[in-house]
Amino acid sequence: MKKQLFIPFGVALLLGGCASEKGGDIYTRDQVRQVQHFRVGVVESLHKVRIEGTKSQIGTTAGTIVGGIAGSGAAQGKTGEVAAVLGTVVGGVVGAAAEEGYTREDGIEYAIRLEDGSFISVVQAVGDSEEIGIGEKVRVIESDGVARVTKF
Numbered sequence: 001m002k003k004q005l006f007i008p009f010g011v012a013l014l015l016g017g018c019a020s021e022k023g024g025d026i027y028t029r030d031q032v033r034q035v036q037h038f039r040v041g042v043v044e045s046l047h048k049v050r051i052e053g054t055k056s057q058i059g060t061t062a063g064t065i066v067g068g069i070a071g072s073g074a075a076q077g078k079t080g081e082v083a084a085v086l087g088t089v090v091g092g093v094v095g096a097a098a099e100e101g102y103t104r105e106d107g108i109e110y111a112i113r114l115e116d117g118s119f120i121s122v123v124q125a126v127g128d129s130e131e132i133g134i135g136e137k138v139r140v141i142e143s144d145g146v147a148r149v150t151k152f
Contacts (some may be wrong), residue, residue, distance in 0.1 A: 044134065110149050
């Protein structure tokens with residue numbers, strides 16, 4: 001019984017490590033102590049969006065392993081071999097779908113009018129970021145192609 005609980009728990013921990021935060025207040029290690037340029041603007045509109053989840057090989061691999069183990073214990077002989085193969089394939093598909101669903105996030109697309117009169121759009125995860133409303137003055141911080149929106 002304990003063995004049966006250990007495998008799903010291990011897969012959940014493995015998939016949890018895949019989640020990444022994309023909010024305005026999350027910085028990668030590479031962004032620390034780097035010069036970042038910012039422009040000032042005003043939020044013109046907000047649009048709720050869905051940020052798709054991670055699609056790496058981790059979920060597929062974990063599902064394949066769990067499915068293969070589960071299938072191999074189903075029967076003996078040729079039937080057991082077929083069950084192991086089916087368990088492996090189904091486990092891989094289910095693992096990939098679970099990873100994508102687990103790492104999916106809600107986000108906001110900010111339409112911003114910059115001080116020079118131009119418009120830009122930036123999407124970032126909702127997470128625990130500060131709430132930014134329409135009409136608020138914001139900084140659009142940019143570094144190496146990555147942008148974030150924070151209150152000014």
